[in-house]
Amino acid sequence: MRFIHLATHGLFDDIQGLNSAIALTPSGKDDGLLTASEILDLKLNAELVVLSACDTGRGRVTGDGVIGLSRSLISAGVPSVLVSLWSVPDSPTAQLMTQFYQNLQKNPDKAQALRQAMLTTMKSNPNPVDWAAFTLIGEAE
Numbered sequence: 001m002r003f004i005h006l007a008t009h010g011l012f013d014d015i016q017g018l019n020s021a022i023a024l025t026p027s028g029k030d031d032g033l034l035t036a037s038e039i040l041d042l043k044l045n046a047e048l049v050v051l052s053a054c055d056t057g058r059g060r061v062t063g064d065g066v067i068g069l070s071r072s073l074i075s076a077g078v079p080s081v082l083v084s085l086w087s088v089p090d091s092p093t094a095q096l097m098t099q100f101y102q103n104l105q106k107n108p109d110k111a112q113a114l115r116q117a118m119l120t121t122m123k124s125n126p127n128p129v130d131w132a133a134f135t136l137i138g139e140a141e
Contacts, residue, residue, distance in 0.1 A: 002047045007097070010053035010069070010084070017059040017067035022051060039072035048110060049073050050082040052097055057083030057135055070137045080110055080138040092130035096121040111140040 006022055011033065013019035018037040026032030036059075051057075051069060059068020073081045082100075099120045103113035114136055121131040 003050065004044070004046045004048070004078075005050045005052065005097075007052040010051060010056040012055035012058045012068070014058075018072070020055075020059060020068045022053060022056070022069065036067070036069045036072040039069065039076050042076045044073070044076045044078050046078050048080045048082065049078045050097070050100075051084070052082075052088075052093060054084060054087040057085045057137070074138055078138070080136060080140070082110070082114065082134055082136050084133040085135060086129070086133050088133045089130055092121055092125040093133075095124070096131055096134065109140050111136050 006024075009023040011021045011023060013021075018040070019035055021033040021035045024032045024034055051073075056069050059071060070081045070083045096117050099117035100113050103116045104110065107113055114134060118131050118134075122128075125131055
């Protein structure tokens, strides 16, 4: 599998970054929260993980860097992670993600695909809150 795309809710824990989580469907005794700590135990074989949710790029800043979802995914073997730095609005984010994947089909450079998606989304949604939250961490190609 090349891409993992999760459009869900993100939960940021500013006290313990490894408790930051992605909300999935609960079942049985599982609360449905995939935490940064749990991701560290995974071995993921994906070229890119996109966390299209609020605050997925945030984390606890330590002497070792930022501890959170993005670092956990990199540690789990994912070379490129696309995450948000704040709470993102649904409609402009959907537009941005659609544009991102269309651009990625034409050009394998993930950073350029994101940049072009931001420029396109900015035309119809000029407020930076609507288009500037996402950042690529890791490898561009």
